[in-house]
Amino acid sequence: MWKSAEALIVAAALAGTFAAASVSAVADPASAKGEATKAGAQAKGEKAPDKDKARQAVNVPAVVRPGVPPAKAIALGRPALPEEIAAWNIDVRADGEGLPAGKGSVKQGEELFLQSCAVCHGEFGEGAGRWPVLAGGRGTLKSDRPEKTIGSFWPYASTVFDYVHRAMPFGNNQSLTPDETYAIVAYLLNLNDLVPEDFVLSKENFPKVSLPNEATFYDDDRETTEKSFWKAAPCMKDCSGEVHVTARAQILNVTPDADPPKGNLE
Amino acid sequence: MPDNTVPRTGHSAGNGAAPALSRRRFLSVAGQGAVVSAGVAAAATGPLLAAPAAAGPDPNIVPVPNWSKALGAGVNVNPYGKPSKFEKDVVRREVTWLTASSESSVSFTPLYALDGTITPNGLCFVRHHGGEAEIDPDKYRFMVHGLVDRELVFTLEDIKRMPGRVNRAYFLECAANSGMEWRGAQLNGCQFTHGMIHNVYYTGVPLRAFLDVAGVKPKGKWVLAEGADAAVMTRSIPIEKALDDCLVAFAMNGEALRPEQGYPVRLVVPGWEGNMWVKWLRRIKVGDQPWQQREETSKYTDLLADGRSRRFTFIMDAKSVVTSPSPQAPLKQKGPTVLTGIAWSGRGAIRRVDVSLDGGRNWTTARIEGPNTPMSMTRFYLDFDWGGEELMVQSRAMDDTGYVQPTKQELRAIRGTNSIYHNNGIQTWLVRSNGETENVEVG
Numbered sequence: 001m002w003k004s005a006e007a008l009i010v011a012a013a014l015a016g017t018f019a020a021a022s023v024s025a026v027a028d029p030a031s032a033k034g035e036a037t038k039a040g041a042q043a044k045g046e047k048a049p050d051k052d053k054a055r056q057a058v059n060v061p062a063v064v065r066p067g068v069p070p071a072k073a074i075a076l077g078r079p080a081l082p083e084e085i086a087a088w089n090i091d092v093r094a095d096g097e098g099l100p101a102g103k104g105s106v107k108q109g110e111e112l113f114l115q116s117c118a119v120c121h122g123e124f125g126e127g128a129g130r131w132p133v134l135a136g137g138r139g140t141l142k143s144d145r146p147e148k149t150i151g152s153f154w155p156y157a158s159t160v161f162d163y164v165h166r167a168m169p170f171g172n173n174q175s176l177t178p179d180e181t182y183a184i185v186a187y188l189l190n191l192n193d194l195v196p197e198d199f200v201l202s203k204e205n206f207p208k209v210s211l212p213n214e215a216t217f218y219d220d221d222r223e224t225t226e227k228s229f230w231k232a233a234p235c236m237k238d239c240s241g242e243v244h245v246t247a248r249a250q251i252l253n254v255t256p257d258a259d260p261p262k263g264n265l266e
Numbered sequence: 267m268p269d270n271t272v273p274r275t276g277h278s279a280g281n282g283a284a285p286a287l288s289r290r291r292f293l294s295v296a297g298q299g300a301v302v303s304a305g306v307a308a309a310a311t312g313p314l315l316a317a318p319a320a321a322g323p324d325p326n327i328v329p330v331p332n333w334s335k336a337l338g339a340g341v342n343v344n345p346y347g348k349p350s351k352f353e354k355d356v357v358r359r360e361v362t363w364l365t366a367s368s369e370s371s372v373s374f375t376p377l378y379a380l381d382g383t384i385t386p387n388g389l390c391f392v393r394h395h396g397g398e399a400e401i402d403p404d405k406y407r408f409m410v411h412g413l414v415d416r417e418l419v420f421t422l423e424d425i426k427r428m429p430g431r432v433n434r435a436y437f438l439e440c441a442a443n444s445g446m447e448w449r450g451a452q453l454n455g456c457q458f459t460h461g462m463i464h465n466v467y468y469t470g471v472p473l474r475a476f477l478d479v480a481g482v483k484p485k486g487k488w489v490l491a492e493g494a495d496a497a498v499m500t501r502s503i504p505i506e507k508a509l510d511d512c513l514v515a516f517a518m519n520g521e522a523l524r525p526e527q528g529y530p531v532r533l534v535v536p537g538w539e540g541n542m543w544v545k546w547l548r549r550i551k552v553g554d555q556p557w558q559q560r561e562e563t564s565k566y567t568d569l570l571a572d573g574r575s576r577r578f579t580f581i582m583d584a585k586s587v588v589t590s591p592s593p594q595a596p597l598k599q600k601g602p603t604v605l606t607g608i609a610w611s612g613r614g615a616i617r618r619v620d621v622s623l624d625g626g627r628n629w630t631t632a633r634i635e636g637p638n639t640p641m642s643m644t645r646f647y648l649d650f651d652w653g654g655e656e657l658m659v660q661s662r663a664m665d666d667t668g669y670v671q672p673t674k675q676e677l678r679a680i681r682g683t684n685s686i687y688h689n690n691g692i693q694t695w696l697v698r699s700n701g702e703t704e705n706v707e708v709g
Contacts, residue, residue: 076427077410077418077479084419085411088549091490091500094558120366130366142573146684148564153575156558163560166498167396170370173496213575217567220579226680229583230668236620236629243625243658245696249451249593249705255458256361 092162096207099161103202104183106190112180113187116169125149125191135191138212151192155214157206160185353379358389361458364446369397370497372440374461377587378594381606383636383645384435385464387519392526393440393462396496399546403530408476408514412490412552415481422530425514428471434513434536435642437610439463439582441539441566441687447674448683451694451705454593459693459705463610465643468534470515473508476550482509486552490559491533494548501542502556503535507580511536514547537612537641538580539687541566571682582612584671585690586619586646586663597652597701605632605648611665616644618664623650625658625694625708626673632661640666657697658708674707 092098114123122128125135137147146153150160165181167173176184186201189209195201201209249255349356358373365371375391392398403422411417440462446452453459477489482505489508493499503512513534516523523529528545535542541561556562556578568576586609591597609616615638620629632646646661663671674691696706 076424077420077476080409080411080417080419084409085417088409088492089411089551090498091492091551091557091559093553093555095555130363141569141684142571146569148569150564153569154564156563159558159560159563162500162557166500167496167560170367170396171496173396173498216574217563217577218574220576220581222576222579222581222583226672229670229672229676231670232668234620234629234662234664234670238627239629240625240627243627243708245658245706246709247450247707248696249454252452254363254452255454255593256359 090162090166092158092165094156094158096158096203099158099203099206100178101203102178102182103200103204104179104181104186105200106183106186106195106197108180109183109185109187109190112176112184116172116176117184120170125188134188141213141216149192150188151194151212153213154211155217157185157189157209157211160188161206355379356389358391359457359461361446361453370395372442372462374457375464376594377456377461377463377589377608378592380589381645383465383608383643384519385466385643387466387521387524387527390438390464390466390518390524390527391440391462393540394495394497394526395499398526399493399495400525401494401530401546406530408531408547409549410476410480410552411549413483413486413554414477414552415483416479418476418480420476422516425471425516425531428475430475431469431471432513433467433469434511434534435465435467435637435639436534436536437463437465437582437641437643438534438540438543439585439610439612441541441579441582444585444689444691444693445686447691447693447705448678448685448689451707454705456587456589456592456693457594460587462540463608463643465608465610466518467520468513468515469517469520470513470531470534473512473514473533473550474510476514477509477552480552482552485554488553488556490549490551490553490557491542491544491547492549492551493528493544494546499541499544499561500557500559501544501561502559503542505552507535507538508550535580537582537614539566539582542580566687568681568687569684571684579688582610583688583690584611584613584616584663584665584669585609586616586661586671587693588621588659588661588695591657591659591697591701591703592695593703593705596703597697599701600652600654603650603652605650605659607632607646607661609644609646609661609663610642611663611667611669612641613669614666615640615642616663617666619644619646620662620664621646621648622660622662623657626660626692629662654699656699657695658706659695659697659703660692662692675709 090098113121118128120128120131121134125133127133133147133149135149135151137149137152140147140152148154150157154160161181164184165174165176165178169175182201182203186195186199189195189201190197190199194209194211356376356379358375360368360371360373372393373391375385375389380386380389406422408420408422408425409418410420443462444459447459455461473489487505489503489505491501491503513536514531515534516531518524518527523532528543528547531547533542533544533547562577566579568579570576586607588605588607589595590604590606597603605621607619607621609619616634619632619634621632622629630648632648634644634646636645638644661671671690671692674689677689677691694706694708696704698704
């Protein structure tokens with residue numbers, strides 16, 4: 001749809017004149033921390049970038065170096081510092097990428113869970129009120145009342161780590177250390193009968209943990225399995241026999257009181 | 267008469283099969299007298315009021331009304347403006363039993379009371395997972411990093427200075443819209459059955475601009491979008507979509523984003539499920555595979571009857587609903603009636619909308635009026651004459667890929683009833699002879 005990438009491409013020379021005057025203030029921290037950039041990247045196990053890479057961002061007079069394509073756009077944005085990236089780069093992927101160093105036991109996790117999590121999720125992950133159930137539910141996915149827990153439904157344990165670390169405990173978010181997060185995940189795995197009571201979860205053994213329902217997920221296939229929904233000329237006349245009401249919302253009577261105006265014709 | 271006006275026969279005695287909107291018919295209906303009670307007079311059309319001489323002069327006309335005698339409010343009594351106090355019921359509403367807390371909940375757009383194709387900003391449905399973040403625009407930062415040549419941070423001012431700013435109207439529908447209806451008719455009111463949708467004009471910068479500036483490495487196949495709220499919402503998005511039409515948006519319908527819609531910046535992912543439109547957007551990370559985050563594993567995957575689950579079901583299929591008549595907007599009078607509703611498709615533009623008044627046996631193509639652009643809400647009308655007979659009202663949308671909105675039965679035959687998301691089945695409203703309207707299913 002949007003095809004104006006070219007519009008952003010500004011000659012490097014133009015970008016240079018532009019940036020020299022206007023961006024030095026924001027670009028400076030990057031220059032000052034050039035070494036930190038390199039050290040941070042190395043600590044993360046990534047390929048060490050060109051020493052000047054951080055400085056060679058789009059808003060800096062372009063000195064095109066081999067291997068790095070020239071900046072396509074103009075004096076906007078500034079290099080992200082490694083500590084800034086580290087502060088936000090909290091995602092954990094299914095293959096374990098992003099897991100921090102650390103470990104935690106089922107036993108430690110039980111204590112933490114009772115303190116911080118049980119009020120909503122129940123002592124054994126059974127759920128309280130309308131809050132999510134976290135354990136049990138195995139074998140229910142084909143039933144009329146599927147219970148979608150970590151053990152019965154979630155495909156990857158990494159998701160538990162990621163989500164607990166980023167968004168829990170509800171109302172005191174991002175307060176858990178990596179060790180505490182490992183411990184809580186260990187306890188949740190134990191509640192789902194996936195690891196024994198003496199288990200200690202760590203960055204090292206995390207990849208060995210797999211969840212039982214992983215294999216049942218498959219990518220969207222609506223365009224083949226639902227191809228009958230694409231039809232040139234849907235029926236317009238006498239499309240069915242007599243039509244009757246088969247279900248009524250009125251019977252459930254669960255609609256919140258919205259003071260709906262009543263029909264007043266008769 | 268326009269082609270799409272349906273002449274209805276079998277009306278109450280005396281009307282015969284008169285042309286739908288003729289003056290004779292107006293007078294005939296009005297002549298029944300009882301129809302024009304004081305209660306409905308305000309809503310009645312001119313001819314209806316003009317006919318019954320016995321009723322005497324309308325008290326809303328003959329004495330000079332107060333609003334014509336006394337001075338009204340000054341120009342700046344409401345510096346931002348607000349709706350008429352007589353529209354005070356037109357608000358977002360919650361279904362409190364749906365969720366455990368209001369910080370992780372949803373409120374619904376009052377579709378039954380709206381018209382046109384644009385949703386007023388204050389009525390756009392709200393779905394939060396960790397409450398509404400309040401972000402100082404001066405402290406807002408947006409980061410692009412990961413598999414890119416240059417990892418960058420932008421301020422809000424930087425975003426507003428980016429070349430290539432665009433304005434685009436798009437619908438935003440929660441994947442769970444109509445999700446409570448999988449097993450049967452449950453809620454009375456299109457506000458609740460279909461109100462997790464809105465349609466606004468976004469102003470923003472194509473996400474592609476930022477990715478081009480950062481320089482996506484050849485291995486970059488997915489991006490992770492992340493919000494800055496307490497849920498720190500994340501979704502994985504294929505790079506093709508990120509480079510195609512996604513927007514980093516800062517305005518809606520001409521004003522800054524509303525706080526509940528992600529102020530100061532949200533992601534716009536046209537045609538795809540609302541959960542991906544990350545609010546309070548703080549970060550785009552480029553990677554070589556999806557992240558399998560909470561919102562794309564435990565949620566927003568579609569459990570089918572055989573126990574398997576579809577994942578990455580991003581596109582919202584073609585769908586429509588009649589917004590009036592509907593349970594919160596019952597029919598009030600016999601005679602000329604304007605049926606209206608909305609249609610949309612995440613696959614493209616709406617090509618056609620058909621309406622049935624008899625539960626899907628016979629269909630009439632409705633009149634599409636107003637802007638009708640891809641992945642944006644389309645408004646349709648059917649002008650017809652109602653004689654007080656029971657109606658089973660349905661609408662059926664078709665998009666420009668040839669996709670036809672399925673019946674609920676067709677959908678359930680393929681997916682079962684254990685899914686929560688992507689219920690785009692045809693809705694039925696039962697209009698009773700007194701005009702009251704109810705959510706039903708038919709077969």
